[in-house]
Amino acid sequence: xxxxxxxxxxxxxxxxxxxxxxxxxxxxxxxxxxxxxxxxxxxxxxxxxxxxxxxxxxxxxxxxxxxxxxxxxxxxxxxxxxxxxxxxxxxxxxxxxxxxxxxxxxxxxxxxxxxxxxxxxxxxxxxxxxxxxxxxxxxxxxxxxxxxxxxxxxxxxxxxxxxxxxxxxxxxxxxxxxxxxxxxxxxxxxxxxxxxxxxxxxxxxxxxxxxxxxxxxxxxxxxxxxxxxxxxxxxxxxxxxxxxxxxxxxxxxxxxxxxxxxxx
Amino acid sequence: xxxxxxxxxxxxxxxxxxxxxxxxxxxxxxxxxxxxxxxxxxxxxxxxxxxxxxxxxxxxxxxxxxxxxxxxxxxxxxxxxxxxxxxxxxxxxxxxxxxxxxxxxxxxxxxxxxxxxxxxxxxxxxxxxxxxxxxxxxxxxxxxxxxxxxxxxxxxxxxxxxxxxxxxxxxxxxxxxxxxxxxxxxxxxxxxxxxxxxxxxxxxxxxxxxxxxxxxxxxxxxxxxxxxxxxxxxxxxxxxxxxxxxxxxxxxxxxxxxxxxxxxxxxxxxxxxxxxxxxxxxxxxxxxxxxxxxxxxxxxxxxxxxxxxxxxxxxxxxxxxxxxxxxxxxxxxxxxxxxxxxxxxxxxxxxxxxxxxxxxxxxxxxxxxxxxxxxxxxxxxxxxx
Numbered sequence: 291x292x293x294x295x296x297x298x299x300x301x302x303x304x305x306x307x308x309x310x311x312x313x314x315x316x317x318x319x320x321x322x323x324x325x326x327x328x329x330x331x332x333x334x335x336x337x338x339x340x341x342x343x344x345x346x347x348x349x350x351x352x353x354x355x356x357x358x359x360x361x362x363x364x365x366x367x368x369x370x371x372x373x374x375x376x377x378x379x380x381x382x383x384x385x386x387x388x389x390x391x392x393x394x395x396x397x398x399x400x401x402x403x404x405x406x407x408x409x410x411x412x413x414x415x416x417x418x419x420x421x422x423x424x425x426x427x428x429x430x431x432x433x434x435x436x437x438x439x440x441x442x443x444x445x446x447x448x449x450x451x452x453x454x455x456x457x458x459x460x461x462x463x464x465x466x467x468x469x470x471x472x473x474x475x476x477x478x479x480x481x482x483x484x485x486x487x488x489x490x491x492x493x494x495x496x497x498x499x500x501x502x503x504x505x506x507x508x509x510x511x512x513x514x515x516x517x518x519x520x521x522x523x524x525x526x527x528x529x530x531x532x533x534x535x536x537x538x539x540x541x542x543x544x545x546x547x548x549x550x551x552x553x554x
Numbered sequence: 555x556x557x558x559x560x561x562x563x564x565x566x567x568x569x570x571x572x573x574x575x576x577x578x579x580x581x582x583x584x585x586x587x588x589x590x591x592x593x594x595x596x597x598x599x600x601x602x603x604x605x606x607x608x609x610x611x612x613x614x615x616x617x618x619x620x621x622x623x624x625x626x627x628x629x630x631x632x633x634x635x636x637x638x639x640x641x642x643x644x645x646x647x648x649x650x651x652x653x654x655x656x657x658x659x660x661x662x663x664x665x666x667x668x669x670x671x672x673x674x675x676x677x678x679x680x681x682x683x684x685x686x687x688x689x690x691x692x693x694x695x696x697x698x699x700x701x702x703x704x705x706x707x708x709x710x711x712x713x714x715x716x717x718x719x720x721x722x723x724x725x726x727x728x729x730x731x732x733x734x735x736x737x738x739x740x741x742x743x744x745x746x747x748x749x750x751x752x753x754x755x756x757x758x759x760x761x762x763x764x765x766x767x768x769x770x771x772x773x774x775x776x777x778x779x780x781x782x783x784x785x786x787x788x789x790x791x792x793x794x795x796x797x798x799x800x801x802x803x804x805x806x807x808x809x810x811x812x813x814x815x816x817x818x819x820x821x822x823x824x825x826x827x828x829x830x831x832x833x834x835x836x837x838x839x840x841x842x843x844x845x846x847x848x849x850x851x852x853x854x855x856x857x858x859x860x861x862x863x864x865x866x867x868x869x870x871x872x873x874x875x876x877x878x879x880x881x882x883x884x885x886x887x888x889x890x891x892x893x894x895x896x897x898x899x900x901x902x903x904x905x906x907x908x909x910x911x912x913x914x915x916x917x918x919x920x921x922x923x924x925x926x927x928x929x930x931x932x933x934x935x936x937x938x939x
Contacts, residue, residue, distance in 0.1 A: 480566060480607070
């Protein structure tokens with residue numbers, strides 16, 4: 291089983307700062323870490339390899355220093371890593387990022403499963419995973435909380451929903467985005483740390499992956515960030531006064547009214 | 555203090571620290587309270603390759619020595635001295651094989667210890683043979699291709715949890731300690747059973763049980779070294795593993811000190827943090843001095859041993875005595891700095907004080923250690939005359 295795990299560097303903070311002029315994330319001066327959701331993808335990739343054999347490759351698009359983060363995935367047990375880095379990739383939106391990753395993955399060769407975190411903690415778009423699957427022309431399952439089985443070139447997984455989960459089966463190769471419920475990421479091992487220290491992590495440019503520069507970076511990014519905001523999830527609340535009995539009676543009456551209004 | 559660790563030692567220490575902070579610290583109080591054996595933590599140590607730091611590379615380990623083992627024990631003990639013992643007790647149990655095992659024995663037993671698949675334990679102490687190890691009553695009688703073991707070992711760390719036990723038994727009672735031999739006994743050998751789990755004052759996440767041998771038949775290939783070498787096996791092993799106890803003591807002391815410093819800055823009395831009072835400041839300073847001195851002695855002893863020194867009984871005993879006395883003092887002072895809260899189980903330092911006490915007692919009481927030190931001093935003086 292050849293597994294590819296996509297990772298993204300994100301600022302090591304919960305408070306993402308936005309550049310008011312460009313409406314994009316300020317990354318300068320903040321320590322970078324691997325997007326926490328991607329760590330679950332890395333762990334799942336290693337588990338698949340441990341169970342079914344094969345190889346795990348980590349890939350990322352980013353600035354040259356992302357090599358250090360890719361090295362961290364090797365410390366955990368990932369076999370190989372490659373970074374896609376080029377000035378032509380700078381300023382990419384999710385579409386251009388998905389295109390660039392797809393070209394890098396095509397160069398990597400044969401694969402069975404691609405794993406991504408459900409979303410990144412900085413942009414929170416959750417778009418790159420599904421877009422990448424589209425670019426590669428393979429099926430995808432998002433928000434995977436458990437892989438039930440991988441057998442006969444098929445994968446069956448539990449996909450988390452608001453109120454439970456769905457079981458989805460698809461053919462391989464496929465792309466999965468994972469949620470944190472899927473596993474508990476391991477810590478590095480000494481032997482892998484020693485291996486990672488010496489490992490060569492290649493950096494591939496636009497030319498190396500035959501990427502069309504009109505489709506990468508800022509050139510390939512139709513997205514214009516007009517405004518960033520947290521969606522307003524306004525829920526009308528009502529405080530009920532009185533004794534517990536009075537409150538309960540009021541609540542029952544209110545709920546009955548709502549229920550009958552809906553069903554009538 | 556800069557101890558000039560190698561890059562690999564630095565790596566081992568950092569990883570052990572991470573496991574202590576992220577995995578052990580959150581469960582330490584619960585495991586202590588309920589006496590839970592830390593099988594989950596052992597698995598994490600195994601996955602991180604730390605179980606094999608002191609095992610030679612040809613048997614799947616990382617090829618380090620006592621120093622690497624001590625670094626792991628120290629870091630784990632900062633979070634919980636009891637949980638650290640699953641690792642340290644295995645070291646004590648398997649060192650006889652590393653030191654005296656033949657090729658077949660090493661090949662059979664060391665790889666599973668290095669991978670963390672199996673744990674080990676050391677069986678020397680008996681009801682009437684503690685400080686006076688020569689009082690061992692357990693016997694091993696040769697019977698063709700087997701030895702038949704009879705007797706009971708007491709207070710054995712990792713008892714019941716370990717898979718491999720090194721046991722000291724008398725093969726010739728007429729010769730006293732020169733009639734002792736060392737054996738490897740595997741769990742589930744017929745005639746080998748365990749007594750109840752002891753309820754201890756501290757290190758409660760560690761399992762302590764009796765090993766009971768009733769006509770327990772083991773193949774003669776399980777003899778370590780030769781017949782009559784048992785006492786030597788035990789003493790040489792303990793000389794090497796005492797720095798492990800010392801490292802455990804340093805770790806417990808450091809853990810308590812860290813908590814005390816943090817608390818002294820948070821706790822306000824008379825309108826200011828108690829860390830602003832000289833009475834507290836001097837206590838903290840003394841604690842730090844003692845811990846650093848203990849650590850320096852432990853590290854220097856480990857390096858002496860790993861460099862291949864011939865006789866280091868004195869140094870090994872010195873670091874064990876000093877570090878364990880420091881741990882007792884520092885943890886007691888940490889409870890004092892916490893005041894009434896320190897005496898409460900919801901706060902972590904009373905556990906550390908309970909855990910510290912055992913380091914003055916086991917693997918040779920501090921009184922016996924002082925005997926060893928004095929004896930070596932007198933021997934050296936008589937030689938130089």
